[in-house]
Amino acid sequence: MMFRLIAALRRGKTFSALRRAALVAPAVLIGLFSADAALAEARTAVVPKRIIYPGEEIDAGQLEVVEVTNPNIVKGFAEDISAVNGMVTKRTLLPGRVILTSALREPFAVSRGTTVQLVFDNGSMVLRASGTPLQDAAVGDLIKVRNKDSGVIVSGTVMGDGTVHVVAK
Incomplete structure (x- = not known):
């Protein structure tokens, strides 16, 4: 090997070897920097400590935060306990598995x-009546409600205080 290098130096054919080395060195350095950046951005995920069944409200005591070691993990999982606390599950959550945000919903x-109380607000006129929701709904959902007095079905938006604001037709 040493004899070939000396012979190449005498013939002046080392330029291509130096060029290859000059092209390879930056690629190696970029690879090292990207590996350091990946290690610096250690991602975390929220996983349950026990089985959580559908319809159960999630409590922070049922969860733990772990470091994500799989680089090919699917996106859309919960990374912080505060994003999951108080939510309700749509499907069974298993211990040690990441919690997908698509498997959660706001409580009804x-x-x-x-x-519920129906409220119709038209500027200076406010009408209130009792009604029965025809479906479960979270805050901000548009639902149908039957007026208890007249039996008429109206649509309205669920508000944070539990009332339904009726929309005009």
């Missing part, structure tokens, strides 16, 4: 069959 503000 009104439940089907209960009594």
Whole structure:
């Protein structure tokens, strides 16, 4: 090997070898920097400590934060306990598995069959009546509600205080 290098130096054919080395060195350095950046951006995920069944409200005591070691993990998982705390599950969550945000929903503000207050606000005129929601709904959802007095079904938006603001047709 040493004899070939000396012979190449005498013939002046080392330029291509130097050129290859000059092209390879930056690529190696970029690879090292990107590996350091990946290590600096250590991602975390929220996982349950026990089985959580559908319809259960999630409590922070049921969860733990772990470091994500799989670089090919699917996106859309919860990375912080505060983003999951108080949410309700749509499907079974298994211990040690990441919690996908698509498997969670806001808790219902009104439940089907209960009594809610209907509010119609048209500037200076405000009408209030009792109604029965025809479906479960979270805050901000548009639902159908049956007026208890007239039996008419109206649509409205669920508000944070549990009332339904009726929309005009």
